[in-house]
Amino acid sequence: MEIKNTVNKLDQYVTRLDIDQPGSRPASQAAERPGPAGDTVDIKSAGLKAAALETALAAPDFRADKVEGIKAALEDGTYRISSQDISANMLQAGREIF
Numbered sequence: 001m002e003i004k005n006t007v008n009k010l011d012q013y014v015t016r017l018d019i020d021q022p023g024s025r026p027a028s029q030a031a032e033r034p035g036p037a038g039d040t041v042d043i044k045s046a047g048l049k050a051a052a053l054e055t056a057l058a059a060p061d062f063r064a065d066k067v068e069g070i071k072a073a074l075e076d077g078t079y080r081i082s083s084q085d086i087s088a089n090m091l092q093a094g095r096e097i098f
Contacts, residue, residue, distance in 0.1 A: 073079035
């Protein structure tokens with residue numbers, strides 16, 4: 001199957017359709033048409049979300065200072081685990097899920 005240069009033929013056809021329709025403009029002027037009143041594009045919120053994502057991705061995966069403190073407390077035997085705090089946090093996490 002041989003495909004010849006059909007792009008130019010299609011462009012001519014589209015341009016001719018634009019001209020042939022009553023009240024229409026050539027394709028070259030189509031981009032200059034203003035949109036309906038009230039059409040707006042707000043990229044500020046998308047930019048803010050992108051900035052927040054960049055900040056989150058730049059943050060470390062863990063808090064090194066807290067890890068070092070716990071590690072030191074474990075090594076010298078001063079780290080205390082509160083079963084009440086653990087159970088309270090587990091219950092709270094369960095409430096958030098359900």
